[in-house]
Amino acid sequence: MQVPAPFTYERATSVEHAIALLGQLGPEARVVAGGHSLIPMMKLRLARPEALVDINDLGGELSQIRVDADMLVIGALARHADLLASAVAGEHFKIFHDAEKVIADPVVRNFGTVGGSLCQADPAEDLSAVFAAVDGVAVLRGPDGVRQVRVRELHVGPYETVLEPDELMLELRVPIRPGGGSAYEKVERRVGDYPVAAAGAAVWLDGDTVREVGIGLTAVGAEHFAAPEAEAALRGQPATEESFQAAGRVAAEHCNPSADQRGPVDYKRHLAAELTTRALRRAAARARGQEA
């Protein structure tokens, strides 16, 4: 049995309490949500927090998935399984269901949370690419109050975010705009595996023209999990196969994959193009109401 190094444990009873605990316990304290990234790292002793602040009792406040005016709001403590089951999330952004179907396995999905996924900032995290594609905004709260950060600005490097040690992610907000469709495409070595590469796309069409587009990429070293050059190349173009392939090529050019046991650099780059194209194709079809 792998066992973590010694640590202390506190259970937060409210958001305020959690933030206060983080402040008292200092920078070596960590929030634990689903624990499915943090605990394995602790067992391998790659992470050695001195204290854990468990936020699992804050579900009432932090796990809702709802529409608030023109925003889809997803609580940070919503489980992967909640997002997968959420009709309202699927109604506005099919990409969430596409992605959640291929994240981990049912056991992990029952526990792992949306906020934990984004805060973990694993360079192969699926939801980071999803929220980059739909241009979500994270709502963070610290001792000095609340601030909002675009998910595209949340990650500063592998396993690193802009969150302060005593800041809590409360929820994610995604603007709902008409005429949109979204999709997610992932290649994995086996179900439940982190991606070899994956791409998410959200497009908004004006007739046959791409009015707005978001492209997210993961596991291929794309800065902030996004492909802004490809988006720029596609914006205003006709929503055709040629445009999607061209955007895919641009996305591939601008990412920076590294070789590992999942594959060599050129393969991952190839996938960035292929999966971006596929995601765009499906997102556009959905925007046109042609595909479920």
Place this chain on the structure above:
Amino acid sequence: MTTVEERPHTGFGRTLRKEDVRLVRGKGNYVDDVRLPGMLHGALLRSPYAHAKILSIDTSAAEAAPGVKAVITGETLKGLGLAWMPTLSYDTQAVLATDKVRFQGQEVAFVIAEDHYAARDAVELIDVDYEPLPAVVDAKKALEADAPVIRDDKEDQTTNHIFDWEAGDAAKTDEVFANAEVVVEQDVLYPRVHPAPLETCGSVADMDPVTGKLTLYTTSQAPHAHRTVYALVAGLPEHKIRVISPDIGGGFGNKVGIYPGYVMSIVGSIVTGKPVKWVEDRAEHLMSTAFARDYHMRGEIAATKDGKILGLRVKVIADHGAFNATAQPTKFPAGFFHVFTGSYDLEAAHCTVTGVYTNKAPGGVAYACSFRITEAVYLVERMVDVLAYELKADPAELRMKNLLKPDQFPYTTQTGWEYDSGNYPKALQLAMDMAGYDALRKEQAEKRERGELMGIGVAFFTEAVGAGPRKHMDILGLGMADGAELRIHPTGKAVLRISVKTQGQGHETTFAQIVGNELGLPTADIEVVHGDTDQTPFGLGTYGSRSTPVSGAATALVARKIRDKARIVASAMLEVSPDDLEWAGDRWHVKGDPEQGKTIQEIALAAHSTLELPEGVEGHLDATTVYNPPNLTYPFGAYICVVDVDPGTGAVKVRRFIAVDDCGVRINPMIVEGQVHGGLADGVGMALMQVMAFDEEGNHLGASFMDYLLPTALECPSWELGETVTPSPHHPIGAKGVGESATVGSPCAVVNAVMDALKPYGVRHADMPLTPAAVWEAMQGRPIRTDLAIP
């Protein structure tokens, strides 16, 4: 109204597994469930380097840590003469490293503490000063002149060479090749994989300081062999050692050998006077315990232009890791690899195998391989497909043309095996019919027109299981015969004691059924006792699909001894001559008068009663036997796999898998099918996702289940199973063994299917695992070395 009579199950056929009553309720008793009063906990410090000199080890901080009882290093062991232990292949292995570490994850020090947490925390406080050395990672380079010598501990060992071994007739094979119309050559790697049982290895050692008796609860597939080895290694008297293998959560050959951790729990118990538990974690298990395969093969196949296969030649470099700890019969350092002529009628064959040391974990028998037959079958079945590719022949037709014919059995192969029985064309035809082979080929042709990639893979295998005849087969000098003891209680309930040890295969059910079939007793009335050396007869344990062929035979024969005794008792009860009795499946009765008979239960009571017994029986109803198999048994099968490959990503989806198995007589068809299901899943895993690769420093790149992937239900299609039954002529019940058949036969079917799909890209071969990346690379015309870090 009709009523259904509820009759207890007796004999062969489908019946629920007796052991599942406890296992599915979580009431199994595994090594880690063993908790003894006063028990301490051990943890190992392991090497972070693949190859490094140990300059010094400082244990003072660890010794001072709270809860720590003792810290043991190789230096401590040296004093006891225990720093090195013998392996099952006449080599030595470090228990704890003294001079050098030779693979990443090697055992360096052992901490004993009051609980597992304290032990783990203290392990981190041990300070080892290493001087890193260049590592030998690529087996193909291990024998190069400038390769660092790994085993400089051994006198006379100046290279990384372990052994050269050959089988077959080299000259005759050369001649066949020289005259052949077609010769095709192919490099084929069967990469290093790991058995990865869900239960890792562990032990609880309890040395009683008063009686001097050692009780060892341990994850062992071969408890008797382990006891004998401990007696020889540690100099403990064998009658003072009791090895108990409780429930075992999977073995697949991984739990055949003896690991340093087991030895350290024993040493720990001797040193502290308390029971000591050691259970490794997943990463330790994947990094340090017996791997499988790692065969670098160059195959050559010779044939006529119209596809008659004439000869096979293969050269192998076998990567044995840092210590030669493979478990093979003494005469066969490459196991049964020389069964590589497979299921075909050849004129000549020859193989050479060179074993080499590398800076990787030792092992090599493991993983349901029937002593290297997995590698052999993979090689020949790949070569036949490579030949089909070159001849533009249909792989099923090519096989049909070359398979051994039923009238050729018993058949002696070019490398000396005597195949006992078989009807190969029938099995292949059945598989093709089940698959709808012609329709599949038609569908494939249509799909190719549209640029879609679909592949149909065919594989045929012959297994050689049930090791084995004592004259030829042993492990460390211990002949591979197994005992059985059967006792019928006065009330007609039975206890069978066997030497083999289930790791999930269902022995408690199957072996009860064998007894039930011989004596007409309900399965539920027969208790099977195993896994405790104080309670069972000697034998070499469960691996190589040997339990049913060897211990199953012993069980049938010991039951027949009882039946013969029962006949004499029945003759006294019925006051007739034994010769006047005949056996009716569950009773002895007077010939021609079924009413005048006695069941085994009635006879058992009489045998324990005051009844005066005739000459030749001593009373009670029990018997013992030892079975020395006259030959191996040769199960076989025909597998067909259908895959779809995504041309844009290289991702492979196994759409269908048809498996026709012939394992002779099936005792419990449900259990047989379960074994086949598991083996097929294994095969999909090895073919598509599993490998233990290493980077150039010898770092293990697959030491967790995030990196070493086990297939799930989603990668497995709904298996389509078929059977033919060709009984073994020399086995008492005609059974052949099936535990490893599917693992042996399936990887090649999957790989052949993927290669078949990639034909439009001119791909003839690519090595396992065929991950999306590997498939894509093959499509680009540059297959990769899957056992090294991806550049």
